[in-house]
Amino acid sequence: MPNRKSLMKSVSGIRGIVGDTFTPELVTQTATAFAIYAKRGKIVIGRDSRPSGEVILNQTASILAMYGCDVVNLGIVPTPTVQIAVKELKATGGIVISASHNPIEWNAFKLINSNGTFLNSTQISKFFKLVESKHKPVAWNKFGKISNRNELDDLHINKILKLIDIPKIKKRKFTVVLDSVNGAGSYITQKLLEKLDCKVIPLHCDTNKVFPRIPEPLAENLKDISKAVKKYKADIGFAQDPDADRLAIIDEKGKPIGEELSVVIAAEYILRKQKGTTVVNLSTTKAVEDIAQKYNSPFVRSKVGEINVVEAMKKHRAVIGGEGNGGVISPEIHFGRDSLAGIAYTLSLLVLLNTSVSKLVASLPHYVMKKGKIVLKSNKDVPAILNRIKLDFSGEKITSIDGMRIDFNKHKEFLGGWVHLRSSNTEPIFRIICEGINVKQTDLIYKTFVRYFK
Secondary structure, three states, rough: OOOHHHOEEEEEEEEEEOOOOOOOHHHHOOOOHHHHOOOOOOOEEEEOOOOHHHHHHHHHHHHHHOOOEEEEEEOOHHHHHHHHHHOOOOOOOEEEOOOOOOOOOOEEEEEEEEOEEOHHHHHHHHHHHHHOOOOOOOHHHHHOEEEEOHHHHHHHHHHHHOOOOOOHHHOOOEEEEEOOOOOOOHHHHHHHHHHHHOOOEEOOOOOOOOOOOOOOOOHHHHHHHHHHHHHOOOOOOEOOOOOOOOOEOOOOOOOOOHHHHHHHHHHHHHHHHOOOOEEEEEOOOOOHHHHHOOOOOOOEOOOOOOHHHHHHHHHOOOOOEEOOEEEEEEEOOOOOOOOHHHHHHHHHHHHHHOOOOHHHHHHOOOOOOEEEEEEEOOOOOOHHHHHHHHHHOOOOEEOOOOOOOEEEOOOOOOOOOOOEEEEEEOOOEEEEEEEOOOOOHHHHHHHHHHHHOO
């Protein structure tokens, strides 16, 4: 029997284990419903480098065409490239076949609307209803056409290059180690770096090979690039996930600086240039808030989820935003997480300050973050627990738009830290994310809130 828990549906799309819940039938249902959702218009599709991706993409394209859509196939490209292409080509929608940072046996549909952003909660609800319905294909002579385009990576790169000081970056002659996990960022990122006269040392940048490490670019998964940075005496290392929307940075000493700092660095660079609002989600490091305060700029937190950050950015006309998982969102380029944007802004800031990565990190606000899961017992009354927490910390700043976040402004031991508690939509767990000014404080905050659920 398939593991039904391995099929996940949310504003992030549909993902599952191929051959388990991610089946040919699911591909057909999804492509059919999206053709109807997008009013049988032009659809841009792309994928990451997973072995299952080519077959799934071909089936998706065929079903879309049989339901009257003209399909533009970009092949293996980053998710942000598809988002940009949707808007540039005036398509009615886009589909990225990628399970992002999930293991190689997973795959997924990321669904994009005509504005080049992911479907929001209202749009995805409408789409899921279409999945459950029957739809009539068009006649044989009304089929859409399938075309292949491989030059859209230049469009993506040029959008980025217009926003940075190319001559100054070229003059620095950076040596860069790039670990694209053999994913969609492998070639486009090298092309971007080469246009900036960087000496690129590609590591795991072959889309014909499988993922050489756990795909998520967390510090514990980046041992190869850490060694390579030291071996080649590189100035910096960049690591991506399979669809290249997330960025991790490694300093010149071979130390991963943490995904949370990717958006911090982007905010530091952008807010130096222009005043404006910064938006991140509730689980992102407080360091971004400190940067915004440093430049006397408005700061907003949204619910977790890329589309939630994007919608808040649009509402508040933000100049920069993102998520602490390495997701930098630059509205000047497009409204989506983009590791290439993060790379360009990082190199730009290093040049502007004439500094190294380690010295840059030392100059930024510093916090210690801890993340975990609390497995809930069936007899636990979660609303009652949260109400108790709310009463116990009533003097602190409490935000309830997505679970519960508490910023400690008065608590003697927790002062300066915060905790975010969120329930999972797919498992009987609570996610706990907390941050403190040092390891001791962070551990104390974490242990305190775990005990509420014991």
